[in-house]
Amino acid sequence: MKSLLTMVAAGALAAGPALADLMIPDLSYRTGPFAAGGIPFSDGYQDYFALLNARDGGIGGVPVRVVECETAYNTERGVECYEATRGDNPLVYQPLSTGITYQLIPRATADGIPLHTMGYGRTSAVNGEVFSHVFNYPANYWDAASVMINVLLEENDGSLEGKSITLLYHNSAYGREPIRTLETLAAQHGFTLNLLAVDSPGQEQGNQWLTIRRERPDYVLFWGWGVMNQVAIQEAINIRYPLENFIGNWWAGADHDVASAGQAAAGYRALNMNRLGDMPVFAEIQSHVIDAGLAAGDGTNLGSVLYTRGMYAAMLAAEAIRTAQEIHGVADITPAMMRDGMEALELTNARMEELGMPGIGPEFAVSCADHGGTGMAIMTQWNGTEWVTLSEFIAPDDSVTQPLVMEDSLAYAAEAGIEPRNCTDS
Amino acid sequence: MPDQLIFAMEVTLNGLLNGVMYALVALGFVLIFKASGIFNYAQGVMALFAAMTLVGIQQGRVPFGHLINEIFGTNIHYFGWEVPALAAIALTVLVMIGFALLVQRFVFKHLVGQEPIILFMATIGLAYFLEGVSDLMWGSEIRNLDVGLPQGINDVIDAATFDLFGYGFFIDNLDISAAIVAGILVAVLIAYAQYTKNGRAMRAVADDHQAALSVGIQLNYVWVLVWSLAGIVALVAGIMWGSKSGVQFSLSLIALKALPVLMLGGFTSIPGAIIGGLIIGVGEALFEFAIGPMIGGATENWFAYVLALVFLVFRPQGLFGEKIIERV
Numbered sequence: 001m002k003s004l005l006t007m008v009a010a011g012a013l014a015a016g017p018a019l020a021d022l023m024i025p026d027l028s029y030r031t032g033p034f035a036a037g038g039i040p041f042s043d044g045y046q047d048y049f050a051l052l053n054a055r056d057g058g059i060g061g062v063p064v065r066v067v068e069c070e071t072a073y074n075t076e077r078g079v080e081c082y083e084a085t086r087g088d089n090p091l092v093y094q095p096l097s098t099g100i101t102y103q104l105i106p107r108a109t110a111d112g113i114p115l116h117t118m119g120y121g122r123t124s125a126v127n128g129e130v131f132s133h134v135f136n137y138p139a140n141y142w143d144a145a146s147v148m149i150n151v152l153l154e155e156n157d158g159s160l161e162g163k164s165i166t167l168l169y170h171n172s173a174y175g176r177e178p179i180r181t182l183e184t185l186a187a188q189h190g191f192t193l194n195l196l197a198v199d200s201p202g203q204e205q206g207n208q209w210l211t212i213r214r215e216r217p218d219y220v221l222f223w224g225w226g227v228m229n230q231v232a233i234q235e236a237i238n239i240r241y242p243l244e245n246f247i248g249n250w251w252a253g254a255d256h257d258v259a260s261a262g263q264a265a266a267g268y269r270a271l272n273m274n275r276l277g278d279m280p281v282f283a284e285i286q287s288h289v290i291d292a293g294l295a296a297g298d299g300t301n302l303g304s305v306l307y308t309r310g311m312y313a314a315m316l317a318a319e320a321i322r323t324a325q326e327i328h329g330v331a332d333i334t335p336a337m338m339r340d341g342m343e344a345l346e347l348t349n350a351r352m353e354e355l356g357m358p359g360i361g362p363e364f365a366v367s368c369a370d371h372g373g374t375g376m377a378i379m380t381q382w383n384g385t386e387w388v389t390l391s392e393f394i395a396p397d398d399s400v401t402q403p404l405v406m407e408d409s410l411a412y413a414a415e416a417g418i419e420p421r422n423c424t425d426s
Numbered sequence: 427m428p429d430q431l432i433f434a435m436e437v438t439l440n441g442l443l444n445g446v447m448y449a450l451v452a453l454g455f456v457l458i459f460k461a462s463g464i465f466n467y468a469q470g471v472m473a474l475f476a477a478m479t480l481v482g483i484q485q486g487r488v489p490f491g492h493l494i495n496e497i498f499g500t501n502i503h504y505f506g507w508e509v510p511a512l513a514a515i516a517l518t519v520l521v522m523i524g525f526a527l528l529v530q531r532f533v534f535k536h537l538v539g540q541e542p543i544i545l546f547m548a549t550i551g552l553a554y555f556l557e558g559v560s561d562l563m564w565g566s567e568i569r570n571l572d573v574g575l576p577q578g579i580n581d582v583i584d585a586a587t588f589d590l591f592g593y594g595f596f597i598d599n600l601d602i603s604a605a606i607v608a609g610i611l612v613a614v615l616i617a618y619a620q621y622t623k624n625g626r627a628m629r630a631v632a633d634d635h636q637a638a639l640s641v642g643i644q645l646n647y648v649w650v651l652v653w654s655l656a657g658i659v660a661l662v663a664g665i666m667w668g669s670k671s672g673v674q675f676s677l678s679l680i681a682l683k684a685l686p687v688l689m690l691g692g693f694t695s696i697p698g699a700i701i702g703g704l705i706i707g708v709g710e711a712l713f714e715f716a717i718g719p720m721i722g723g724a725t726e727n728w729f730a731y732v733l734a735l736v737f738l739v740f741r742p743q744g745l746f747g748e749k750i751i752e753r754v
Contacts, residue, residue, distance in 0.1 A: 032675055033679060035566040035675055036674055039567075195723070198724055204444070206598075207437065207440075207715065207718070208723075210433075214433055227676035234577075238598055298492060298495070
């Protein structure tokens with residue numbers, strides 16, 4: 001009789017309404033050639049939500065449910081992950097791949113699910129009038145290119161006239177993103193821009209580095225990912241290129257990128273969209289998540305460059321959820337409400353301090369028209385044993401990037417048959 | 427001498443040395459194909475597995491550490507000792523021989539007499555299985571591989587060419603080491619095949635399975651031997667490529683560079699793998715140097731296949747492959 005009653009009770013529970021949760025898909029890559037970058041990002045992304053669940057009972061009292069799906073950084077698998085999870089009320093996708101992002105933009109927009117492509121993806125998604133469901137705050141590739149040139153301008157007394165700059169890039173949608181901005185900047189500042197493409201995955205760059213050795217450009221800007229990063233840094237060391245003049249973007253400045261070269265890579269610089277170093281939130285993650293056995297990984301990535309970025313991305317998603325909950329007055333929000341929350345997101349220094357991440361990123365506010373944030377980035381440098389911060393957050397030249405954003409986004413709107421929203425009323 | 431000619435000479439030399447690196451991967455394919463008719467799709471993953479195992483042993487890592495910790499709630503990652511490079515290489519060779527035994531025992535023994543396409547499909551399965559095992563066994567992080575090979579510009583060549591041409595050539599010491607190792611490896615493999623009992627058995631099996639069986643040669647034994655040799659070649663390739671980029675999962679993709687080499691050199695010739703590698707290495711380097719800048723660069727990957735296809739049109743069996751004549 002007791003077991004019968006238990007079964008009846010269990011059946012009644014199973015038949016009742018499902019418990020509310022906030023579903024966050026994590027399109028991760030823990031396998032394949034790009035796993036070394038995918039693992040720490042995913043660990044940071046998941047561990048922050050695990051912290052909110054363990055410490056606060058979720059967001060607004062509703063637990064977060066992270067659903068991880070392995071993409072192996074493969075566009076087709078990324079789309080499969082989207083298709084497999086889109087029916088589960090996902091609040092926001094973080095595809096972590098420019099290729100996957102390009103495929104998901106029309107699908108997610110049609111499904112009413114927001115995308116957050118933080119520091120990657122389609123740059124012109126900054127224009128919220130065209131890309132209603134795509135957000136790429138706090139910075140994008142064109143910002144990165146502009147910030148790099150601003151840094152070089154400052155180091156060269158405001159003039160790059162007559163200088164030669166080579167862009168060494170991954171021959172993919174990702175790697176080609178900054179070319180237009182750099183061409184515009186080259187025309188504006190009078191430097192010569194040379195383009196050197198490297199085919200994926202980038203294990204072979206011998207010919208490109210022979211070219212660099214012959215031409216001795218003043219600076220090499222670098223858009224790499226995966227094994228391409230480690231090989232490029234090693235090749236730069238091999239040809240004795242001055243490493244302080246070799247500058248990577250924020251996807252080419254992680255711990256594992258310099259690990260194999262170690263001390264020999266000292267001097268190599270890279271941008272970062274978030275601050276590095278210890279933060280109070282790490283101690284909380286250690287005690288509530290890692291020590292409690294709730295971590296996504298083994299906990300060894302805590303505090304690394306890409307772990308910190310994954311955590312930052314999760315924090316931005318969590319803050320957008322809070323904003324959406326406040327706007328709509330419900331805790332169990334829908335993807336449409338999440339989109340509203342992302343569009344109204346405002347991140348202040350006081351709030352970052354409160355979250356245990358003081359100054360992790362610049363202050364910014366998202367709006368209907370501007371989905372891109374400030375575009376600011378810091379310059380970091382590998383000193384042989386760790387990444388150190390060289391600068392405060394540096395602003396890009398919006399007068400260069402903004403016209404390009406408008407031109408590209410409006411071209412996309414015309415091509416995709418999108419009638420841009422009017423944001424002036426909101 | 428015109429600058430462009432001097433640069434082309436530097437590019438050619440580097441192309442030749444790159445070609446040696448490709449040939450190192452292609453050699454493993456040739457060994458297995460020659461003896462068993464199997465196109466081993468898993469050769470690239472074997473290089474990855476061998477290099478991961480070498481680094482794991484060197485650093486005293488606990489194999490399957492993540493899995494053990496997950497199941498038993500422990501936090502063990504290292505044994506607490508480090509193994510010298512040569513001893514670690516020797517132990518890795520033993521692991522690769524063990525792998526060959528397992529592959530033969532559990533996979534190919536059961537597929538004797540099957541169509542080549544079935545055997546090929548089995549190696550695809552093996553590749554993905556081995557990739558997963560590597561991940562479980564050693565993790566996905568990038569490992570630094572240091573077996574004492576010199577790396578960086580060779581100053582002697584730099585200075586000598588500067589005296590000659592007024593421009594110092596860049597030649598990587600690691601590439602020179604790879605060329606020397608490849609030369610020794612090929613000489614040892616050829617000598618082994620020509621002058622040892624096992625080598626003669628391998629050649630007999632390669633020529634005719636049935637005839638070899640009829641004179642008492644054990645097919646299983648020879649196949650284990652061949653897979654072991656391919657495992658050792660994979661280890662050498664893994665060391666050379668892993669020294670450049672760290673040992674990481676993209677190492678498995680180096681197999682893609684071996685395919686045009688095989689198409690060009692032939693699937694059954696050890697010297698063919700070397701010559702094929704050199705032609706592909708020089709061909710793609712010179713094409714990238716001369717034509718690449720006009721068409722956006724990054725031509726190496728596809729041009730290697732175009733070059734191989736051109737050779738295929740005129741010599742379908744490859745430069746050194748055996749011409750197969752089948753009577754109808």
